[in-house]
Amino acid sequence: MNKRILFVSPTGTLDNGAEKSIVNLMIYLADMGYQIFNVYPDNQHETKEKYVQELENHQVKLFPIPTVKWWWPEAPGAVPFLKTEQVLSYQQAVFSIRKIIKDENIQLVISNTANVFQGSLAAACEAVPHFWLIHEFPVKEFEYYREKLEFMAQSSAGIFAVHGNLFATLKTLFPDSVDIQSFIPYSHLESTHLQESKERRIVSVGRINENKNQLELIKAYHQLAQSQYPLVFIGDWDEEYKVLCDAYIEEHGLANIHFLGHKHHPWEWVTQSDICVFNSQSETFSLVFVEAVLNGVPVIVSNNLGYQSAHQFLNAGTLYPLGNVDQLTRCLRECLEQFETYKKCSLAQQEMAQEKYRIESCYAHILAAIKGNPEVSTQGIHAIRYLLGEVNHQQLQSIVEEQSITVYFEKEGAFSEDNKAVYPLDISGNIEIELPIDCQRIRIDLTERPSFYAQVQLLTLDYDTSLLPMFTNGLVYRDSYIFPNSDPQIIFQVPSVYGRRLQLSYQLYEIDSTISDDYIGKQLAQELLDLRQKVKQMEAHEVRYQQEHLAIQRLEEQVLALTNQYNRVIASRRWTIPTKLINFFRRKK
Template sequence: MKTLIFISPTGTFDNGAEISIFNLMKYLVASGDRVINLAPGSDFDNKKDYKRKCLDTGIELHFLPSIKWWWEDAPGGLSGTEVSRATSYRENINSIRHFIRENQADCVITNTVNMFQGAMAAASESVPHFWLIHEFPENEFAYYLDKIDFIQDYSTQIYAVSGKLHDKLNRLFTQKEVKSFSPYSEIIPTHSRIKAADRHRIVSVGRLTKRKNQLELIKAYEKLKRTDLELVFIGAWDADYKKICSDYIRERKLKNIHFTGNLDNPWEELTDKDICVFPSAMETFGLVYVEALLNGIPVVLSNNPGHLSAYEIFDFGKLYDQGNVDQLASSLKILLENFDLEKREAVNFIPIAEERYQIQNVYATIINDLKNPIDYIPNSIRHIKNLLSHNERKSKLANIEFKVRLSIQRIKHHFFR
């Protein structure tokens, strides 16, 4: 049995990284390991569902208050002052070091490229550190291209989502091999109790955002000119992007387009006549695509790098060139014309998808590495690790002591020179 400390990015289930690695933590606990999960926030934050699920599965969750949890130049903006953020970072590093020492942790695992505290704490306490990377170094995550040397220096192992991201990072990380994993979402299939319907719908599952690119689907739907066809978006939304979509719908006088908002289990809302479409401009993997396959729903998806990574595993569904509205509309038209055949093939593919998407398969490399002895490679930070220690009260006292000592030295120098 090993004691493993995971550093989580948000302490919520509104992103694929958290969902997938929660399932890895759950699997490791069931396998006999002790898992401690450190996430940003506090017990007073609205994170009840996250906390409850960790508690139910035996994951020891602790929230660490912070002013800024991600890198300074990572997405999310800046709060407080530069000094207060630096103090908060040091406080978090020290808290993680405390958990490492008190629990004799065998390994620290950081679940996103966007955080560095776990890497620093692990190096300071001379324990191995695994870094799991879900993000392509593009657009809002391009900032971490400048941090590749740091990530290599402070990682025992680096893992990236399989497919296009893994291939890209293996070219960028020249000093260390990048291993691969596939994100995992625990899906309760609903295909056996799916609702019967008498007409087709196009359904897109996922938060309504510019990155998810749902406006492209609305434009393709417009080209179909089908008054009998409903377009449904299931998921919460970013207000600004929702307004862009709603304005387009209103200006074009489009009908039968509906936004449901967030649903606890969106797949229970789908019917046996539905088609799923995922037009994202960028994804790391595409968990909703996998969920659609496991539920026997015919799928059309854009060919962004993340979708292609998942498609390499399953090789099922209809791809179109992201940004090509005409091609998307044409794919939908053909699928609707041949729906009975497409639906039959999607249902028949369920057992194949289930076999390929077992947690012990998608996380095989990480799980095997954790089972074996983990060799720690000494890191040079150990020579100055005490500089990372920080306590606001002690720091103020030390500063006062320093000034007093300096004054005494000046007085002595003045009187005894």
């Protein structure tokens, strides 16, 4: 019986080469009799429906997983969630994958990118072998995963990198003891009959964005100064980068440039007289380059490492130095002027590429490893499996669900659920409150869980007066309110003289980012340091006070001693008789 294999996919879409290639591998394995399962992040991408349909048509069982962030925390792509919520989301994903491994009796887990790690943890926890397929150079936005290489080596029974420059690069980065093998991303290209046309065009296929670098082609087209040849872009775009392209086109008055947008079958829009140009700054093994060669289209590409790998493997295409617009212009001019020669060469390359580029040879090393008996790579994680994805955090949604502030209005001397207003909680906010008639006391519940506020203030809007609370179950320091226990409350007395219009303002402490200046630990630590400094100053004042007090006591004792001596002198007989004689003679005068 063939193995039951679970793939962990990076996007669950068909808008990138890594996903397209692994979809082809899953389909191939399923057609060979393997039972294939696929975990992917739930999404609303325009290609999702086709992605799901294509895999389900080949009996691949799919498991979409809702997630806050699917890739490593350091990976590209910011998310508007607290770190706590991200961590819980990762834990939930590991839990879900572990459950799939157990329920479906999975025998091998394969992670289809260096950017996802949940599959490796789940496999280790369940003592199942794990493979890692790497499509990305560890540079620029993927530089972060260099520090993950040791973990990847320890948590995999097999590591496979894209053939060519990526494979050579990773061989130098992984420990010598790690046996890295290569594979070639496979793009299953249906036999496409290119449209017949005698009009020569310059065509670029793929999403228009900064990395794909189409502005470089537009600049070369400007220098070419042959607007009789249309420049056609097939693919969706990033808005900001498209604005840059449009601005350049408008500034230089360029004509005959066309943006066709996304096409489900882009090669149906390419003709037999077209030249394809790809200008990416970074690629691993460009499938669109391969597809152009397989379609017999003359291709000009930048000399990034990925294009170099595909160029060497297929022995096809013309390279130009990335960033050298002058050289790209010369390549375009030569290809247009000598089109028949280039076309004849591309048709010969097409025939050789179709013979060489077969799925069984592209994935030969992976297929051999799957047929073998890979071992579980690490016992370390298995030993602590109870700490990783053991708990279903969906049962603990109250930890991460949206919280709210509830204001209760007193009626007949009591607060009740019938007289309240509810407001969503944010990191900071200002809430306007309208008091019911005859209400002069309110209770504010700042969520139902322990929380920490750098500032809470209730203002009367008619008089711009800050009200002081008559009760709180939290700790108050200056403007800060610390509620270490559940159900935090503050009660305010609001005399009718202040009117009925109030404004509650609040600011939560930062509790996740330790590097933030607003992090609660830093704030409270600074307050503690300030208080300690004040205590030291007070202690110094106390010492000086005690010293002065002792000095005064000594002076008082000296004065008292002198007074006693004086009193003893004036009360003695030696002092009183002479005094009487002196006074007698004074009176005789």
